[in-house]
Amino acid sequence: MKNTFYKYQGTGNDFVMIDNRNGDFFHTDNTLVAHLCDRRFGIGADGLILLENDDDTDFRMVYFNADGNESTMCGNGGRCIVAFAHFLGIVDDEMEFMAIDGPHKALIQGGMVSLKMQDVSEIKEKSNALFMNTGSPHHVQMVEGLKQYDVKKEGARLRYGVYGEKGSNINFVEANTTNGFNIRTYERGVEDETLSCGTGVTAVALAMHHLGKTSTNQIAINALGGNLYVDFKYNNGSYTDIYLKGAAKQVFKGEMEW
Numbered sequence: 001m002k003n004t005f006y007k008y009q010g011t012g013n014d015f016v017m018i019d020n021r022n023g024d025f026f027h028t029d030n031t032l033v034a035h036l037c038d039r040r041f042g043i044g045a046d047g048l049i050l051l052e053n054d055d056d057t058d059f060r061m062v063y064f065n066a067d068g069n070e071s072t073m074c075g076n077g078g079r080c081i082v083a084f085a086h087f088l089g090i091v092d093d094e095m096e097f098m099a100i101d102g103p104h105k106a107l108i109q110g111g112m113v114s115l116k117m118q119d120v121s122e123i124k125e126k127s128n129a130l131f132m133n134t135g136s137p138h139h140v141q142m143v144e145g146l147k148q149y150d151v152k153k154e155g156a157r158l159r160y161g162v163y164g165e166k167g168s169n170i171n172f173v174e175a176n177t178t179n180g181f182n183i184r185t186y187e188r189g190v191e192d193e194t195l196s197c198g199t200g201v202t203a204v205a206l207a208m209h210h211l212g213k214t215s216t217n218q219i220a221i222n223a224l225g226g227n228l229y230v231d232f233k234y235n236n237g238s239y240t241d242i243y244l245k246g247a248a249k250q251v252f253k254g255e256m257e258w
């Protein structure tokens with residue numbers, strides 16, 4: 001039987017999106033998820049997202065990495081599912097949905113999706129990096145010569161070497177000349193560099209504020225796939241009201257047998 005799927009991208013972080021309100025897609029079929037995300041034998045994506053019913057909010061987001069495993073929060077995926085729910089007519093411009101790290105409010109305005117991220121109250125200082133959880137675990141490290149940096153090699157080394165079996169996403173960052181920051185991210189579960197990572201961009205913005213590299217609470221972050229914006233409130237070591245904002249687009253709709 002042919003099944004309908006949609007493809008979305010948020011600043012180049014791409015996702016297979018499936019309306020699973022009927023519950024037909026089993027969460028345990030990790031082999032199928034990995035197959036659908038495969039860029040040669042499947043549809044191709046950094047991850048797969050199921051939109052499901054939720055008792056307390058407008059809908060539920062279930063996120064899988066390209067390796068087929070269900071994982072922690074995905075910021076760009078969260079922005080894309082907001083656009084998808086709006087496309088399906090489930091929500092208007094303002095909504096709240098449930099994800100693995102709890103409820104998220106979101107707003108669509110002029111083609112941009114703003115997603116409220118979880119509060120962050122703990123930032124761990126490492127020898128030349130910071131570590132925090134913005135819904136997913138993130139290592140943030142400043143480097144020189146980001147453009148030429150071997151993100152895949154260094155990212156893989158840190159992801160496995162420092163963070164063990166569970167791993168972490170690894171972000172490399174440098175300041176740019178327009179008062180913002182450039183980022184490149186190695187994503188756990190994709191096990192490669194992606195063009196953008198929303199929870200990573202969020203972590204970088206908070207890290208740059210924490211390190212005093214910027215004093216503003218509205219930070220532009222330039223990922224390989226496009227620009228994202230993070231704003232937040234800061235009080236006594238805690239970051240609250242964190243919003244991740246950027247474009248999220250439907251790329252195509254398709255049918256596939258699985």
Ligand SMILES: N[C@@H](CCC[C@H](N)C(=O)O)C(=O)O
Pocket residue numbers: 013065071072073074075076077136137168169187188189190196197198199200
């Ligand atoms: N692309 C993501 C992060 C997805 C989760 C990550 N790969 C993990 O397993 O920790 C984003 O936009 O936040």
